[in-house]
Amino acid sequence: xxxxxxxxxxxxxxxxxxxxxxxxxxxxxxxxxxxxxxxxxxxxxxxxxxxxxxxxxxxxxxxxxxxxxxxxxxxxxxxxxxxxxxxxxxxxxxxxxxxxxxxxxxxxxx
Numbered sequence: 001x002x003x004x005x006x007x008x009x010x011x012x013x014x015x016x017x018x019x020x021x022x023x024x025x026x027x028x029x030x031x032x033x034x035x036x037x038x039x040x041x042x043x044x045x046x047x048x049x050x051x052x053x054x055x056x057x058x059x060x061x062x063x064x065x066x067x068x069x070x071x072x073x074x075x076x077x078x079x080x081x082x083x084x085x086x087x088x089x090x091x092x093x094x095x096x097x098x099x100x101x102x103x104x105x106x107x108x109x110x
Contacts, residue, residue, distance in 0.1 A: 001109060003038065003097045004055045004063060014088035015042070015049045021082060029075035034066050038107050058109045060096070 010018050019042070031037070034055050043050040057063040070076050083089065099105045 001099065001105065002057050002060060002063060003099075004057065005052065005095045005097055006054070007050060007052045007093045007095075008089055009047065009091040010049045010051075010088045011090055012049055014086070015051065018083070018086060018088035019051065021086060022079070025082060026076070026079040029073050029079065030070065033070045033073060033076070035109070056107055056109050062109065063096075 038054040038056050040053040041051060043052070055063075057066065
């Protein structure tokens, strides 16, 4: 099992607009194809205008296959274009993580 943790930073004052667009147009196709995220949250303290989401996959191959489907989906591509037009995002960091050997996650891929 792998976890795909993604951290995004928005321009000052634009995170609410960006997340509203995502909630309406990005989340439906993304969650339909990738499954529900393990976590989706906005930074309370620390780097402001930042949000994080974490998705779980059975393997790197599962992630690759689902993301390939996502990038063929017309709804997702429409959202990506509108997000680019809004121009709120300024930084993206991705980390692929695996549970530590001693830890069995209660979260299972969907």
